[in-house]
Amino acid sequence: MAQTLPIWLAGGLLLVGAGFVTTLLPRWRARDRARRTAWSTARAEIDGAAVSRDAAATRVPEAERLLNRAELIAAGRGGPAAAREAAEHARRADRLWRGQA
C-alpha cells in the first residue's frame, strides 16, 4: 500500500489544482476582457470627442477640461471603473462640442 501513496497524493493535488484552475482561469479571462472592453469603449469615446473638438467652431474650455481629464485617466491605465469614468467625461465633452458646432 505504501508504494501507491504517491499516486494518491499526486492525484489529489492534481485534482485540487485542476479545480482551482478551471474555476479561476475563466474568471481571470472574463475580468481581463471586461477591462479591455471598457478601455476600448473609453478610447473610442475619446477619439470621437477629439474629432468633435477639431470640428467645433469655437473653443469650449469646459469641454477641453473634461477631455483633458479623460485623457489623463486613460494615461493612468486603471481598471474598468476608471475606463468608464474616462468614457463618461469624453462623452460629455463630445456633447458640449457638438452643441457648439
Added chain:
Amino acid sequence: MSVRRRRRALEALRWASLGVAVVVLVVFLQAQRQSVDVSYGRSPSSSSAGGTTGSAGESSAASVPSVEEMTALVAADPVVRLPGSIARWNEQRVREVIGSTDVRILVAPPGLDEDERKRLRDVENATVLVVGTEVSGGFYRAVADDLPSWRAQFAVGDVTGPLLTLITALQDRPAPPDLDELTTREPTARELAVVAADLRASGLHCAAGATLTDVPAKTAKEAFPDGAWFAAFPAQRDGTPLPRYGPALAKLFPDQPIVVLHGLWIEYHGPGREDFAELVEASFYGQFADLLSRSDYPQRNALGVYLNRVTDVRYAGLFDRPLPYRPADPLRVALPALPWVFAACVAAFLALSVRSLRRAGGGLRGRIAGGPHRGGVPARLAGLTALAVEMSLLTDVRSDPALTRGIVRLQAAREALGEELPDRHVHTLLAKAANELDDAARTLGIPGYRPDIYLQGRLT
C-alpha cells in the same frame, strides 16, 4: 448537431471521471480504517474466568479453634495439624532445611472463610502457615509454578517445594532445587479392569471418595465434540504412591479422549494430547491454582472450568481445526486496483478540463467559423467600412465631422474584433458608427448612403 452532442458527452464524461475519482478516494480512505480481524469463531464456553467456581459450590464445613488455643498448640509442638488439614510434605527434606532453627508450622484445612483465615494469621508464633495447600509465612507466600509441582499439590496435597522455598526465603538462604516429590505406580490389572468396565458402560467412572457425581454435559460436549470419558479419583492423601490411571487407560483405549481427575488435578489422555493438554493444564492451574489451593471445591466445579478452558483453546485454533470459510471481500480484492483507477480518472478529468478551457478561450477563427448565428459582425464591419470609403469621396465640410467620427468608431470596432472582445461590444461600436454614417448621409442628402439601405443592397 453531432459536434454539440459529442461536446456534451465529453463534458458529462469529464464530471463523471471526477465523481469516480472522488468515490475511489473515499473508498480508499475508508479502507484504511479497516482493522484486520482474523477469528476462528467465538468460543461458546460460558465465561471461562468464573465458570462454576467463585463462591458457588465451595464447601466451608471446615473450622479452626480460637487464636489462644492455636497459639498454645503451636508453642507446644513445632508442627501442628488442625483437624481436616490435607497438606503433607517430605518430612526428611523439610527437617534438613530447618536444621536447628526454630520454625513452627501450622497446618489448617482448606475452605475457610475470611474470618477464620484472619484468626490463623493472628497466631503470631507460627512461622509458616499452610491453609489447604497454600503456603505462607511472614511477608511471603510460596506457590508452585510448574506442572509437576501442581500435580503433586493437587493430586496428593504435597507442598514440599513451596515449603522449602518459603523457609529458605525467610532465612535469606538460596532455595534448594525443586524435586518431583510425587511417587507413582502402575495401577494393578484388577483396578484397571474396574475402571475400564465403568468407562465402557457409561463413559464415567467415579471411584469411592471422588467428589465428582456427574459431568456437565453441555460443557463436555463443547470441549470434546467427539465425546470423552471421565475417570475421577479422590486425592491420594495417605502417602502411598499414586496409581497413574491416565497412561494405562490411554494404552487401553488409544483413540478415546479420556479425562482423569485425581483430587483437583485434572489431566487429559488420548488423541491430540501433545497438542494442547499441557497448554490447558498450564493456563488452568496458572490462573486458578491459587484459588483451588486454599478452597475446597468439588471436582465437578473444577472440571467445568477446565472443560471451558479446553473449549477456549480449541476455538483459539491451536489444534487441528480448519480455518472457517471466509468469503472473498470485494473491497480487499479491488483495493490494489484503486490507485490506478483513481489515477486514470484524474488524468481523464485533467485532459477534458484542458480541452474545455481551450474551447472556452474561443478565438477569432472560431467566431468567423461560427457563421451567421454570430450576428455577422465581421460582415457588417466590412460593409460599413466600404460605405465609409464611398462616402469619403463625396463629403463636404458639413458632413465631414460625422463621417470622421464614424470612421473613428469603425476603427475602434476593428481593433475590438482583433482583440477578441465580446461580440456585443463590437456590435455597440458598429451601431454608433452606423449612427454617425447615417447622420453624414442625411447631411449629404443621399438616402442610398444611409447604412440600413446601403447594407441591405450590399448583403442581399
